Amino acid sequence: MWASLMLPLTTDDTVDFGRLRQQVETLLTAGLDGVYAHGTAGEFQTLSEAEFDQINELLAGACEAARVPFQLGASHPSAQLSLDRVRRAAALSPSAIQVILPDWLPLNEQEVVAFLTGVATAADGVPLVLYNPPHAKTQVGPEFLVEVARAVPTLVGLKSAGGDEAWFGRALESGLSLFVPGHHLASMTRLGAHGSYSNVAALSPAGAVRWSEQIFADPDAALDLERRIGEFFAEYVVPLQSAGLSNPALDKFLAEVGGWAEVGTRVRWPMEFAKQEQVEAARPAARRLLPELFQSSW
Template sequence: MQAFTPPDLKGVWASTLLPVTDSDDIDFARLETALDVLVGSGVTGVYTNGSAGEFHTLTEDEYDRLHELVAARCGAAGVPFQLGASHPSGQICLGRIRRAAALRPAAIQVILPDWLPLSRHEAVAAAERMARAADGVPLVLYNPPAAKTQLDTDDLARLAEAVPALIGIKVPGGDAAWFERMRGGAAGRLAIFVAGHTLASGLMLGASGSYSNVACLNPAGAARWYAQMFDDPEAAIDVQRRLQGFFDAHIAPLARRGYCDPALDKTLAAIGDWAPTGTRVRWPYRSVPEAAVPALRRAAEAAVPELLA
């Protein structure tokens, strides 16, 4: 498909979540069912291998099978797709980038090599080599709070200037002052993606979109909410307030009990009940019990019924 430029990179993107069997294998039949829902949900596009997609657990054969499936389904439906090539090993990441590039996605998502923190020079060198491996497909850099190398606004500007193939970033975002700093210089051309449950306020500050945990909860609801952000921003902010209240009361306690982000994202999908993904995550991580879901669903329906409709 046509490679994206920074202005193209926007909207609400939904993650492929891995349905996992009791033997820890990926259930590709259930994954195909979920993909059918995603491509018909109205989200801006579909992406793979963010944290929610458990990229760190995939074998290379699973990686290739997943991407061939997503490229085929999204291509047939005319839905934009981005492929995640992230891996804690930079060497394995380069191989993933090359194979993802052959499928010609709109962009390839990457992280910086992640066992040891990188110096500023090393971060630029890593991004430059990733861009060469991508063979003309643009890059989106994930720099979440869990990343070993944390980039500030100056670092992001330096990367944007050195690596024109870098068109976007996924970051926690910040306050108005942070967005103002990002608008200055080379960093101003990067599309900024923030957490899904902060998108309504993030758009007002200068964000472009989200790789969305709200789409984990309900992709069609996330797409409707994104449209509301333009049609009725005040109402969209009210949804965000109630959504964050639900997260604070019901999802944050699960995080404090030690459940990892993919486990929380799969729990959101189980609450939304839009595909047979289940809450199981791959070894060695702990899964939220399915028995917890009905009460969580009732709480979500009370807080944000318009997202779950």
């Protein structure tokens, strides 16, 4: 169970590093398997290179002091700028580096292997995780994933939407760790998923940890909680998504509903974000439907 950093922003879109530091400190006490920066929820595509480096140094220093594993996203729509980010991230010795495939034009299979091979060289031995969400222009299916894993030995994980039993049966042949959406973790663990870079952790980091433990200790109860998480998402998250809010805006909405850190709902211009009244409407429903996520112990 891994949680993402989210950017606390001021009204002029500046990163509030004081609030970011407090967010890191809270995550480090939640019992998570690790913390990562620069995924979709971290709005990586909006960062200047100076902001990217400053966030990396903050997270790496805090995690090393607390002895909590951390991963760094080094993604960029440009392959060339992504390589630069990979080199700088690798210097901080993270547990792994997450990357997307270059995103302006789709890649053919030879180009996918060439890109990941180049990234592996730039990472200088640091393991890689491929982030391949449904909206990526280049989709790596389970059959091709087996070939990619064979061609790039330091690729150790895949972050994706997962799939059905047949998808997992083939994807598991790659030998990679398969990370799936947080709100499907209980059901997809039964199919072979290994963990999640979790949107449920955006709602409640400590609660998500308890749920991940329950998945093995009491799988039927964990599936029931997943069902209720789905009910909450259907009523309060899907309408925002249907209205056009981006995934970073939805993750920040969840964090504000959870109230565990001063993240704020604002995402960087020109993207829209949830209104405070929408947060206030969802808070009592979250605690009514999902009390396990908000209590101090089971």
